[in-house]
Amino acid sequence: MDRIQCIAWDFDGVLNKNIVDGRFPWMDSLPERFGVDGAAFQKFIFRERFIPVMSGDVDVVDVLIEWKDAHGFEGDVHEVMEYWFSTDAVPCPDMMSLMDQVQAAGFRQVIATNNEHRRSSYIENEMGFSNRIERLFSSGRMKVAKPNFGYFRHIEQELDLKPEQIFFVDDYAENIEAAAACGWQVHHFPENGHADLSDRLSVIL
Numbered sequence: 001m002d003r004i005q006c007i008a009w010d011f012d013g014v015l016n017k018n019i020v021d022g023r024f025p026w027m028d029s030l031p032e033r034f035g036v037d038g039a040a041f042q043k044f045i046f047r048e049r050f051i052p053v054m055s056g057d058v059d060v061v062d063v064l065i066e067w068k069d070a071h072g073f074e075g076d077v078h079e080v081m082e083y084w085f086s087t088d089a090v091p092c093p094d095m096m097s098l099m100d101q102v103q104a105a106g107f108r109q110v111i112a113t114n115n116e117h118r119r120s121s122y123i124e125n126e127m128g129f130s131n132r133i134e135r136l137f138s139s140g141r142m143k144v145a146k147p148n149f150g151y152f153r154h155i156e157q158e159l160d161l162k163p164e165q166i167f168f169v170d171d172y173a174e175n176i177e178a179a180a181a182c183g184w185q186v187h188h189f190p191e192n193g194h195a196d197l198s199d200r201l202s203v204i205l
Contacts, residue, residue: 004185004204005165006108008137008155011115011123013171014189015099017092021191026087033083034075041067053116056140060116085122094194098201099132105205109133112155112168116140135159146170147178156182167204169197 013019018026030038044067052058064077073080102109110133115123120138124130137155139145144154156163163183170176176188187200 002162002165004107004167006110006134006159006161006167007102007201008110008112008166008168008184009095009099009133010168010170010172010175010189011111011113013191014169015092015095015111015129016088016090016123017095018088018090019171019191024088026084029087034073034080036071036073040071044070051145054114054139055145056117056143060118081118085119085126089122089127091127092194096132098194098198101205102201103132107205108159110155110159111136111138112146112151112170113137114139114145146172146175149178149182152179152182152184 009015018024024042027038027042030036030041045063049058049063049066053060053063061077061081064081067073068075068077099109111123111129113120113123113136115138117138117140120136120140124136129136135158137158139151142151142154144150146152152163156166159166164185167185167187168176168179169187169189170179171189171191173188176186180186187197189197
């Protein structure tokens with residue numbers, strides 16, 4: 001088997017510790033910050049309308065404007081989006097340390113995330129991940145999302161690597177299963193699973 005050459009990191013729930021018990025804690029502060037119902041916001045944006053946003057077919061700002069009109073919100077949706085992105089930015093120190101170890105060992109690193117293009121740019125620029133990785137692959141830019149096989153094939157082609165040369169870390173089992181079916185080497189990352197991942201990487205590195 002070819003030696004692993006690249007680590008492909010999922011972002012939310014892996015590098016970014018913004019998911020606790022399957023939910024996004026930043027939404028709890030929406031009522032105090034903007035006077036809006038956090039649960040209603042989550043249902044409108046993420047449960048009913050986010051799939052075409054995530055796949056790059058709809059701009060998230062347009063969905064926020066739709067939410068604003070439907071709920072009588074009088075504020076600026078761009079301010080809401082900025083608050084969302086900034087409070088949802090919780091890079092995990094343990095994972096940053098692992099990324100440093102991977103870099104020191106000379107491996108290529110990319111992010112492979114299901115995110116729309118605006119937040120993808122925020123991750124790269126405002127959060128500074130463009131300095132840590134070779135490239136950020138996001139569903140919004142690629143027009144295809146995990147666990148679709150086309151997502152993984154696109155990354156292989158762009159990196160000019162064989163499937164078995166990529167080691168993929170993700171917190172969703174269905175994404176891990178799809179990547180494994182494509183021939184990638186994989187690691188399913190549970191919440192707070194840094195120790196097991198560190199042990200696995202120590203063998204690879």
